[in-house]
Structures are given as structure tokens and as C-alpha cells.
Amino acid sequence: MNNKLSAWIQASRPKTLPAACGPVILGSALAYEMGGNFSPLTFILTLLAAVSMQIGTNLVNDYYDAVRGIDSEKRLGPTRVTQAGLIPAPVVKRGFILCFLFAVVVSIYLMYIGGSTIIIMGILCILAAYGYTGGPFPFSHYALGELFALIFFGPVAVWGTYYLQYKEFNLDIIILGLGPGLISAAIMSVNNLRDIESDSKTQKVTIATLVGEKFARAFTLSLVLLSTFIPYYAYLKLNLSWSILATITCYPFFLTWKQIAKAPIDSKLNLALANTGKYLFLYCAIFSLGALL
Numbered sequence: 001m002n003n004k005l006s007a008w009i010q011a012s013r014p015k016t017l018p019a020a021c022g023p024v025i026l027g028s029a030l031a032y033e034m035g036g037n038f039s040p041l042t043f044i045l046t047l048l049a050a051v052s053m054q055i056g057t058n059l060v061n062d063y064y065d066a067v068r069g070i071d072s073e074k075r076l077g078p079t080r081v082t083q084a085g086l087i088p089a090p091v092v093k094r095g096f097i098l099c100f101l102f103a104v105v106v107s108i109y110l111m112y113i114g115g116s117t118i119i120i121m122g123i124l125c126i127l128a129a130y131g132y133t134g135g136p137f138p139f140s141h142y143a144l145g146e147l148f149a150l151i152f153f154g155p156v157a158v159w160g161t162y163y164l165q166y167k168e169f170n171l172d173i174i175i176l177g178l179g180p181g182l183i184s185a186a187i188m189s190v191n192n193l194r195d196i197e198s199d200s201k202t203q204k205v206t207i208a209t210l211v212g213e214k215f216a217r218a219f220t221l222s223l224v225l226l227s228t229f230i231p232y233y234a235y236l237k238l239n240l241s242w243s244i245l246a247t248i249t250c251y252p253f254f255l256t257w258k259q260i261a262k263a264p265i266d267s268k269l270n271l272a273l274a275n276t277g278k279y280l281f282l283y284c285a286i287f288s289l290g291a292l293l
Helices: 003-012 018-035 040-067 089-106 108-131 145-152 155-166 171-176 178-194 196-201 207-211 213-227 230-238 241-262 269-292
Strands: none
Touching: 003 040, 003 089, 018 040, 018 155, 018 171, 018 178, 018 269, 040 089, 040 108, 040 155, 089 108, 108 145, 108 155, 145 155, 145 178, 155 171, 155 178, 171 178, 171 230, 178 196, 178 207, 178 213, 178 230, 178 241, 178 269, 196 207, 207 213, 213 241, 213 269, 230 241, 230 269, 241 269
């Protein structure tokens, strides 16, 4: 594979993309179940916008953590293309701008059918995606990364997708969106647990650096555990009986949770990070299938 193309794929962080896809699938399935509404065009455009925003966020993170000196050769995570010099910093910056522009272009139809609600949500999503690492107050540098992931990869993504398909405000959908949101926050928490030493040296403030390794491990697992309770709400409140199957999707990842709980903090946590992303996608897929049954 061409080295430049390989570097761009690496910068896009493919293993994080389930965090963008899962909530869109879940929101669409809930819209179909609740009202029988499903537009393939709306689904595809929503998915494209979500993935583009996720890649843009990853590139913003890659760029700003390099220029601010957060990333170094000693970090345990995968190589960052800006810090490693694989792609020049100005080119990475143009990359995330193009990703956000692409998200806006594919969302024109979505903004047309969704009206002011979707326009406002879209603007907030772009600002949040940039502000996660960029801007004067980067969320991820002030212990707000998990909260950002919980909100925007949970209720915002699930309810926004639902609204595009069904055009109805439904508080229950926001609550169900907490499921993937909690897992997305867990992904962020694993990332911060892995980087606890390097972040401490660069004075980057995360929940992990604030509470220490022991409590950071417990916090991460608590987010995973809480996600398993959300399908019960779908069962008890909305009578989506088969959705309760989503509660058991955490069991195939038992070794991952054990690793997060006890294993040394080293580069092997990258596998735990990837597996938590897989858990999110499987959770959303089974939750969606259960709703459709």
C-alpha cells in the first residue's frame, strides 16, 4: 500500500469508527420500530456525516496534540502521524477541515428535512468535534473527554438520527442513547488510563490523572456496567422485549474487562481500546435487532 495512503488511514483511526456508526444504526432502528419510518437515503447520509465527523475529530486530535507537545515518541498509543512526521502538520490541518466540510455538504439534505433542530445540532457537533482538542479550551485537556463522548456519541447521535427519520421529540430515545454514550465514554476512559503517565508529564488533565490509576480502572468498568442496564429501560418502558439481549453483549469481552481491571498499563491496552469499540458496535447492533424483532 502507498505509504501516504497508509498514513492517512492510520490517522483516521479506523478502530474508533464503530463509535460513530453504532448510534446511527440504533437511532434508525428505533425510528422504524416506534413509527415505521425509515429512509435509506437519510440513513446513508447520516452515516456518512457521522463517520466524516469522527475522522475529522481524530485528525484534530492528531494535529493539536502534536503541535502542543502532548504526543511524544514515548506514548503507549498508536503512532500519531503529525508527531511522527508521516504527514506534515499543515496537511493534517487541511485534512480535518475537509472532513468537516464534507460532513456539512452531505448534511445539506439532512438540514433541509430536519429543519432548525438539525441545523443547530450540526453546528454544535462541529464545534464540539473541533473543541475536543482544538481551540483555547480543549475539552480533552480538562477532564471533559468522557463527558463529551457520553453526550455526543450517545443521546445526541441516537436522538438526532431518530429525529431525522421520525420527526418526533421523544425523551425515551434520549435515555436509550445513554447506552452507546456510556460505552463511548468507556473508550475515552481506556485511552486516558493508557496515557496516564504521559499525560501527567505534559500536565494534560484527564479523569485518570485526577483520580489515579486504581480509581480510573474502576471508573472505566463502571461505565461499561452502566451501559448494560439501559436495555432494561427499553424492555420495561417501551416493551421492546428482545432489546434486552443487548445486556449480554459485554460477556464475550470478559478478558478485556479483566485486562482493564488488573493488567499492567502498557501498549497492550491498545487492544482493550479496540475491543471496547467492538463492544459498542455489537451492543448497538443487537440492541437494534432486538428493537426490530
